[in-house]
Amino acid sequence: MDINNHIKKVLFTEPEINERCIELASELDKEYEDKKPIMLSLLKGSVPFATMLTKHMKISLEFDYMKASSYHGTISSGNVAVTLMPSLKLENRHVVIIEDIIDTGTTLSTVTKILQDLHPASLEIVTLLDKPAMRKVNDIKPKYVGFIVPNEFVVGFGLDFNEDYRHLPYVGVLKEEMYK
Numbered sequence: 001m002d003i004n005n006h007i008k009k010v011l012f013t014e015p016e017i018n019e020r021c022i023e024l025a026s027e028l029d030k031e032y033e034d035k036k037p038i039m040l041s042l043l044k045g046s047v048p049f050a051t052m053l054t055k056h057m058k059i060s061l062e063f064d065y066m067k068a069s070s071y072h073g074t075i076s077s078g079n080v081a082v083t084l085m086p087s088l089k090l091e092n093r094h095v096v097i098i099e100d101i102i103d104t105g106t107t108l109s110t111v112t113k114i115l116q117d118l119h120p121a122s123l124e125i126v127t128l129l130d131k132p133a134m135r136k137v138n139d140i141k142p143k144y145v146g147f148i149v150p151n152e153f154v155v156g157f158g159l160d161f162n163e164d165y166r167h168l169p170y171v172g173v174l175k176e177e178m179y180k
């Protein structure tokens, strides 16, 4: 069974995501020139976006990874578990968190509090997708956003439903019958 048939509608194609990544990369290049930022990719969802975004960046940078999860199925549980911490020393470094999607904001609210305690020189967020209608916290304002999405459950380009669909090359809306 071809999982492309589980998708109700494609929102952003790979070429569209690539074009947006070129724009975001050039903004980041300007902001972080001579700062050698740490691009901190949140596992697992942000990996395809982190790869596509950073391949267009021309400045020096370092990669790191962190894992925090709050999701079970299609509903945010509100319990955020950090299961992997960054391996680099973040103190006095410019850190850019890379996320796949901001929904309620709970995950990033927890993550930024933990990271602030490590005293980075600066801490910003770049997210592929933002669902501002779903926000439950008011302290999360991503500086760099790829696309705003409506309140629908989306998969692909790193985003999963029960760990599947991350490998789709586009972002699409999952048919309700797949999770109801």
Ligand code: IMP
Pocket (backbone or CB within 6 Å): 045, 070, 071, 076, 099, 100, 101, 102, 103, 104, 105, 106, 107, 108, 152, 153, 154, 155, 159, 160, 161
């Ligand atoms: P938040 O803590 O509610 O902001 O949730 C953020 C996390 O929930 C993201 O990192 C995703 O893993 C997941 N998430 C939120 N909305 C969606 C969606 O529409 N599709 C897939 N995952 C989602």
Ligand code: MG
Pocket (backbone or CB within 6 Å): 043, 044, 045, 046, 100
């Ligand atoms: Mg995630």
